[in-house]
Amino acid sequence: MWTHASWQGRLLPHPLPAGERLRAYATWCNAVEGNTTFYATPARSAVESWAGQTDPGFRFVIKLPKTITHERRLTGADEELRAFLDTMEPLGPRTHALWIQLPGSFGPTDLGALAGFLRGLPRSHRYAVEVRHRAFFDDARSARFLERALAAVDAEWIPFDTTALFQRPPTSDAERDAWTKKPRVPRRSSALTEHPIVRYIGRDDTAGTVEGWGHWIDTVVEWLREGRSPTVFVHTPDNADAPVLARRFHDEVRERLPEVEPLPEPMPSEPLTLF
Template sequence: LVTEFLTRMSPLAPRIGQYWLQLPATFGPRELPALWHFLDSLPGEFNYGVEVRHPQFFAKGEEEQTLNRGLHQRGVNRVILDSRPVHAARPHSEAIRDAQRKKPKVPVHAVLTATNPLIRFICSDDMTQNRELFQVWLQKLAQWHQTTTPYLFLHTPDIAQAPELVHTLWEDLRKTLPEIGAVPAIPQQSSLF
């Protein structure tokens, strides 16, 4: 199925930034041979990322080093999950509580294993707090932008807040990386059809 899917998607290859594989917390170091086999079978025309959640992949020990080395050898990005904002939020709404239940609370390891680092920044509904916690990424994105093409995914507990989050963080990002230009217009959907 994966091969068929990627074959059908191949005409879009130039427009697809990255496919990423999100592994559950139960996928640990003993399963790495299966991951290597899977990644080695993928076509080379796409960029790939792997998001891990098992605690040993964040313990800075041999297991994490083996993961990072294996991804690096294959040119696969380690997806960086930063869920600090949502877990620092006061659980005052169902959207926040739901996000806190679903999003893993793992250490942030800003590790480059390939040329397209992908950061998933999981925010709260407090834009001031989000902006404060995003500051560390401004320097890192500027540094990485010199030699790689980083991707940044911004998540909010309530999707309706996504435009506000983009506007909140964009100006700081633009000061660091002026070449990104003005904040993009976010299209509004007026109806389903």
């Protein structure tokens, strides 16, 4: 996400070498979704560059490759998993969680495969699972079985809240595209671990996005008061202003809990000059 085209020269300096773009993004936000790893395991040198551009406290939530989650459906992927974990090793403590996003067809009858896969993972990492099968949201028994499988290894259930997106018909091309691709499931906001992770997508208009995240402001404040350490990712269909919105969300939480540390000052989008 730190190479998003619409941010270059507007929110982030442009031009910037590829090896400096994450460093600039990290002055806006202190966490990032590692989404590109879903499509292919990157070169280890690229991961070393990510580590070099961020402080040890920066949070990466890294998605497992689709060869493991979607093609092999968590079965018989030991070699691919070992290669992926070895490649991610340079991130060290920056790997906040490894993100197991499962396809919409992965339902309650597949929980045995998930439980076995989770039991076989090294305990050196934290894990978080995102499910999209409707039964996990509509059927209490299926939800309980999933929670038990996750609790057995202290893994988190990542909610992807799309309720604001689907609250009214789309009004932009990006929203229309999101309507065809994003899961339409009920909101879920129960934390299983001390490190809950939330993915929230609003609308392309700021007012709709801000209106829709009120529930999460309340929830995150409650989690923080309980001593949890949540990570929240704010999206819109076009993501044009996502870093600005993420900082606004953080500021609204700090209005309720001033002891929460502020985010760093963003790097100027224009190059600094001597005159």
